[in-house]
Amino acid sequence: MDFQEGFRLFIENGKNLHPGVSTDCVIFGFHDNLLKVLLLKFKNTSFYALPGGFIEKDENLEDAVRRVLERRTGLKDIYLEQFYAFGDKKRAYPDIHRIVSESNSVVFNPDNWIAGRFISIGYYALVDFVHVKPTPDVFSDSCDWHDIRELPDLVFDHREVVDKALESLRQMLDYKLSAFNLLPESFTMIELQALYETILGKKLVRTNFQRKMLGLGILERLEKKWSGGAHKAPYLYKFNKNKYLKEPD
C-alpha cells in the first residue's frame, strides 16, 4: 500500500480511536556493544521519529503499545515499562504533518485530527536485537536501529522522550533487573557486563560485577561456548525467571 492510500485509511480510522491520546515507544536494543533505539524515517523526508500510535476505543493502553511494538519488531511478549505522560499544550505539530503529507503528494487539511494536540504516554521496551525484524509502516521508508549516542534530529518532542526513557531505564536497571531482556536467551558474563557498562555509561570492575550478578542467584550456568579464539571458552548463562520471582518485594 502506498502513502496516499495508507494516509486516507489512517485518517478515516480516526473515529475508531480513543481521542486525544497517543503513545510513544522507545525500543532499546543492544548490539556491537552499543545501545540502540529503533527509529522510523517518514517517506521522502529526512524526518526521524519514534514508533508510536493511538489507542483503539476498546483497547487497553498497554495493549495498544504492544500492537505497535509487534508491528515494528515482529515480536510479542516484549518487556515494557511506562515511564512518563507528556502533556505540554504545544504538543500539536500541524506543520510537520503537512510537510510529510505534501512530500508524498497528499494535500493536507489542517483540520485533520492528526494535526491536533495529543497527550502522549511514553513507554520503553527492551528487546533482543537479533530477534527483531525492523519493519517500517506505510508512512516510513525505513525502520532502523540508531546508536543512542548519535541520534539524528527527531521530530515532535521525541528527543525529550528518548532522554527521559534512558533516564528511567538507568534508574530501574538494578531494581527491576530488566537488562536481561536486551540479551539473547544465553549470554556470557562479558556480554552482560558490557551491556551494563553501556547503559550506565561507565566502566565496571569485572570481578565485582560478576560476584554481584552471581550473588543475585538468578543466573543459570549452561555449557561452554565457542571454539573460535585461542583461549578459554566463556561460560554461557541464562536468566532464570523463577529464581527472580521468588526474591523481590
Next chain:
Amino acid sequence: MDFQEGFRLFIENGKNLHPGVSTDCVIFGFHDNLLKVLLLKFKNTSFYALPGGFIEKDENLEDAVRRVLERRTGLKDIYLEQFYAFGDKKRAYPDIHRIVSESNSVVFNPDNWIAGRFISIGYYALVDFVHVKPTPDVFSDSCDWHDIRELPDLVFDHREVVDKALESLRQMLDYKLSAFNLLPESFTMIELQALYETILGKKLVRTNFQRKMLGLGILERLEKKWSGGAHKAPYLYKFNKNKYLKEPD
C-alpha cells in the same frame, strides 16, 4: 450554584476540554501522626472519589492538575509528582455517573461525554495540612481528609490510584527528599521522624534518623519552640532549599 446548574455548565464546557484524558490527584497531608488523603463525597450519595479533572484545550497537563489542586486546597505552588497513566479499557463509568446525577434530580444521558472512557494521568501532591482549606466542588457535599489506613470505598478505580501513589511516594521519599512538603515551614526532629515512620509504615531509631537527616546538610536550625511541656523544648528546623539544590544529581 446547585448541582443541576453546575452539571449543565460542566457538560456544556466539554467542548473546550482536551478529549479522552482526565487527571486524578492524590493529595497527601500529615496530621496527628497520620497520613491523610483528601477525598470528595458526591452530593446525596455515599460515593467517595479523588479530586481530579480535565485538561483545557490550551492548557498544559500539569497546569490542569494545579488548577484542580488550588480549587480543592486553596494553595498554589504545591509539590507535585506525576506517577502513572491509567489506561484500562474499562475506565468508563456510566452507571456511577448516572446514579450520582439521578441522586441529584438530574436526568442522565448515557451519551454524555462524561460517561465515556478516559485515560487518566495520576499525580500525587504533598501539602502542609494546616494551610489547606478543603473545598468541595458543586458536585460534592464534602471535601475531607481521610486516614490512608481507613479509606472508605472509592468509586472508579481510585483505590488502585491511591495505592500506586503511596507506593511511588515511598520509593521517592529518600531520593527526592519530598517529605518536607508535608510539614509546616518549621518543624521538630520528632515530627519529621514521625512523618517518615508513618509514610514508611515502620519504626525508625531516633539517633540514627537524626544523624542521617542532619548529615544531609539540608536542614537549618532555628530558635527553640514551645513552653508547654515540663521538659526541654525541642529545636525547630527548616528545610533549606538552597542547600538541597547544590548537592543532588
Next chain:
DNA sequence: ACAAAAGTGTTCTCCATACACCCATGG
C-alpha cells in the same frame, strides 16, 4: 527532680569499590 530532647560513642553488618593474584583452557 523529672521528663523530654538532643547528642555521642561504639559495634555490626552489608555493600560497593578497588586491586592483587591464581587457576583453567584452547590453540
Next chain:
DNA sequence: CCATGGGTGTATGGAGAACACTTTTGT
C-alpha cells in the same frame, strides 16, 4: 607459552541498624 575467561582473597570506606550512655533544659 599466552591470551582470554573465570575465580578468590583481602582491604577500605560508607551507610544503616541497634543500643548504651550522657548532656541539656524547662518547669
